Amino acid sequence: MDISGNTKLAGILGYPVSHSLSPRMHNAAYQAMELDICYVPIPVEQKNLKDAIRGLKVMEFIGANVTIPHKVEAALMMDNLAESAARTGAVNTIVNSDGTFVGHNTDGEGFIRSLEETVSLDYELAPAVVIGAGGAARSIAVALAEAGIKQLSIVNRSIDRAAELQDLLRKSYPSVSTTVYGLNEELGEAIEASKLIINTTPLGMDGNLKSSIVPVDNLTKDHVVCDTVYTVSGVTPMITAAREKRATTLGGQGMLLHQGALAIRLWTGIDPPLEVMRQAIESK
Numbered sequence: 001m002d003i004s005g006n007t008k009l010a011g012i013l014g015y016p017v018s019h020s021l022s023p024r025m026h027n028a029a030y031q032a033m034e035l036d037i038c039y040v041p042i043p044v045e046q047k048n049l050k051d052a053i054r055g056l057k058v059m060e061f062i063g064a065n066v067t068i069p070h071k072v073e074a075a076l077m078m079d080n081l082a083e084s085a086a087r088t089g090a091v092n093t094i095v096n097s098d099g100t101f102v103g104h105n106t107d108g109e110g111f112i113r114s115l116e117e118t119v120s121l122d123y124e125l126a127p128a129v130v131i132g133a134g135g136a137a138r139s140i141a142v143a144l145a146e147a148g149i150k151q152l153s154i155v156n157r158s159i160d161r162a163a164e165l166q167d168l169l170r171k172s173y174p175s176v177s178t179t180v181y182g183l184n185e186e187l188g189e190a191i192e193a194s195k196l197i198i199n200t201t202p203l204g205m206d207g208n209l210k211s212s213i214v215p216v217d218n219l220t221k222d223h224v225v226c227d228t229v230y231t232v233s234g235v236t237p238m239i240t241a242a243r244e245k246r247a248t249t250l251g252g253q254g255m256l257l258h259q260g261a262l263a264i265r266l267w268t269g270i271d272p273p274l275e276v277m278r279q280a281i282e283s284k
């Protein structure tokens with residue numbers, strides 16, 4: 001990479017960010033597009049988020065992605081919110097528009113694009129279980145509601161946060177029926193009644209979990225099981241269990257690819273080369 005005084009900067013704010021494949025994927029895209037942009041990982045602890053965002057502005061970054069655990073808090077620190085972020089209350093992409101920071105969210109659309117590459121669904125007939133209630137869960141739940149889903153179960157460690165997401169959906173999508181569960185509650189019936197199951201927690205990242213977070217006995221070949229977590233091996237305990245039951249499975253790489261491509265489009269106005277980005281992710 002030829003970095004000069006003219007190189008523009010973008011990056012990803014999160015904690016941790018060392019696992020992120022975004023720098024690799026973005027820099028491969030900018031190189032192929034012959035754009036003088038460098039994308040860097042920026043580890044930022046929660047207490048420093050405001051300073052970090054102010055720093056990006058002072059240093060004239062063209063923008064940044066935001067990841068765990070900052071997406072919801074970052075939405076409160078933007079100058080403006082695009083509709084995608086206002087609808088979800090979470091920001092995964094900051095766009096520097098002449099010194100004004102505009103928060104966007106490309107996670108929901110990125111997830112739907114990745115899902116539709118794998119399976120064709122009638123959303124009205126596809127009850128879903130979303131595990132997690134953070135930034136990624138909000139984006140995915142709203143994207144599914146927009147797509148026409150009618151039933152959604154929200155499973156989360158903290159019930160308060162799950163109830164907040166339920167409130168958000170009740171206000172904006174009253175036709176979607178929602179139920180809230182604690183992560184340790186009995187999930188068998190919710191899983192059996194569902195078509196789509198989506199993990200949006202970090203549980204399952206390499207090494208931090210030994211068994212599936214959903215009850216394996218209730219999985220069938222009719223389920224579509226999605227893990228937003230991406231791992232070096234390409235699988236997580238939930239994906240392995242679902243494959244054993246011959247369910248359709250989807251890892252986090254496709255969502256990573258599409259949310260990243262949408263962010264690049266927001267920063268540059270150009271559609272990036274998806275195959276170059278896909279190869280950068282898969283060759284790791």
Ligand code: NAP
Pocket residue numbers: 067068069070071072107131132133134135136137156157158159161183200201202203228229230252253255256257259
């Ligand atoms: P977030 O806003 O911080 O939300 C984290 C969620 O995970 C919350 O629901 C949290 O529960 C739960 N959680 C965290 N640690 C947990 C633990 N040890 N046990 C049980 N639950 C736990 O983060 P986010 O931005 O939504 O990201 C979450 C994950 O989604 C990330 O790890 C990332 O891998 C994945 N993701 C992937 C993509 C992709 O492109 N593939 C895009 C976005 C996100 P509480 O509410 O109880 O704290």
